[in-house]
Amino acid sequence: MESWHPIARVYHPLTAGSIDGTDTRPHDRAVERAIKASYVPPSVDNDPHLTLFVARLNPETTEKTLRKTFSKYGDIKQVNLIRDVVTGFSKQYAFIEFEEERSARRARAEADQSVIEEHIVFVDWECEHTLDGWIPRRLGGGLGGKKESGQLRFGGRDRPFRKPIVVQAIRDRGIERDRDGGIERDRDGGIDRSRDRGVDRDRDSGIRDKDREIERDRGRENRDRDRENRDRDRGIERDRDRGIDRDRDREIERDRVNDFNNN
Template identity: 50%
Template sequence: MSQQEDKFQRYATEYDPVKIGSIDGTDTIPHDRAILRALESEYIPNKSVRGDPRHTVFVARLHPRTTQDTLISEFSDCGKILRCRLVKDIVTGKSKQYALIEFERSSEVDRALQKHKEYIDNTEVIVEREVGRVMKGWKPRRLGGGFGGNKNSGQLRFGCRDRPFKRPIKVGEDRRD
């Protein structure tokens, strides 16, 4: 086993926009404008947010009409919910279409992650662990970071549970197994 294989991790532990934008986590230069924006941006997590980030899930791509009560009823079968915060625009009061749900135990978070490809209000949602207060260097999607994206936008991000890194391909190596 080579040194590079020893260092290979399927999931990111520290947020580096260039690595996160890379399929295998080995890129050294940015390949799109969003990554450049993430490199130049500064993000300071909200210090007033309460709760244990290790017991919290991030639910995204919610329908604009999804309510806090709907989220509580959808996720209550995973365990005891301590807090549910549907994030809203401070000016308009409209949903920003994501929420943070804090559970009593981390085992309940694992159960909620099993709902990963669930539909809520006829809309497919994303359920991930909260990383904003846990992962060093985290940049949200609005600043060019995040793990989300789609093929059409050209802004795929890797290193998370949904899209883990792929093992680097060794160029010039004999591939007979």
């Protein structure tokens, strides 16, 4: 717990794929692909420690707009808006290098979640050359990701790690088993197994409660279905009785007319 931090200081795909950074097995194939990947960041002519990553831009936003917007935080050395090599359309993210570190820090603090041309933008440090072990998104790594894809990545500013829940075992060798079923001593490690039993009981109780709820729902559905069938049968019976009554009335009326005509 002492080494835990919400922001990753060293990148590892398995850790980034975990909500609290404690996973021991990959939860999706992209993580497996990233673990096996070997990636060397390309050389660049800018200073990564003075460069900000700006994402979620409006597709119509240009380098000129970005320079004008971020120049209020300090002098800008260069703006690199990433475009598709075939279409030339913006990929909606860019890298902005400042002349001074204090300007970059100020822009990171103030520009994140600001609005540029009707889009709320995300601003953070450039990770590819500043975070050891970095694997890009196209290889299954990266940070962030959309919930719809199911390939969420954690440990970045946009989605930091959640603090893990740590349950510390009791290691008192002097605790004796309570005859009433309270505590059991682990002779090897002094671990309190009663907590495990409590967890198992709670889990079993939860399963039983869920089964009871399912049975109640099924019983309710069956009762409703039986009620509907009874109502339908009663309706059919009532309609049949009405039909019989109408036929009887017609016969009586016909007999009366015949008697009248005969007389």
